[in-house]
């Protein structure tokens with residue numbers, strides 16, 4: 001079988017390659033292209049993850065899985081997901097062909113749209129993949145978007161990105177502007193990473209629960225992040241988070257715990273205040289790298 005032309009497997013999807021070659025960021029979900037192997041991968045991922053969600057995920061995520069009527073037996077159609085999702089929070093999952101420049105990504109959030117990958121990982125490598133796939137995006141992220149408070153955090157994040165672009169536009173010297181934008185994007189990416197992707201939340205009776213989607217879509221790490229004595233878990237501190245580099249290719253040694261989604265929302269507010277006052281113009285260097293498209297996306301957009 002020619003794996004280049006059939007299936008929507010990460011790294012092997014002719015439909016995606018074609019869209020990327022034509023510069024199409026936003027696409028449809030060509031459901032008919034999923035192979036039986038792709039469907040089987042979804043079933044295996046879902047089946048082994050479910051008991052771990054029940055044990056480690058925060059309750060809003062578990063409610064979200066129920067409210068979306070996620071199908072354990074087949075890859076979801078985004079239009080079906082959106083029928084359940086939109087009435088709850090106004091959010092919708094929007095199919096993308098891959099990487100979206102940073103500003104555009106945040107601006108989608110501001111408009112209650114979540115850029116969603118439609119390919120699925122290879123059945124041979126269920127455990128680790130560096131890029132998102134539909135299991136990470138739809139099973140890891142989208143259930144959280146059913147919660148009003150959490151979805152408001154994402155929108156607030158999008159607004160902060162807009163404030164960042166406006167802040168950058170107000171810096172006269174081009175060198176200073178570039179350096180500030182790079183620093184602000186780094187700070188925002190770190191904040192996003194340690195919350196939306198890898199966040200922990202204080203639960204009932206002193207327990208700690210998972211709400212970050214990188215953890216919610218990882219069979220190994222969802223257990224490791226809660227059970228392992230090797231993981232450092234600290235109360236969320238903005239000044240630390242924006243200066244803390246991270247690496248994506250191994251389990252995280254350091255995670256931050258928020259008290260609630262209200263708490264998280266207030267921290268995004270604070271992030272924007274710091275940004276506007278220039279406090280994020282020179283954060284600690286290091287990962288993540290900010291690429292040229294990310295920089296350009298922030299510099300070209302100054303208002304609606």
Ligand SMILES: [Fe+2]
Pocket residue numbers: 132136141197213214
């Ligand atoms: Fe993600």
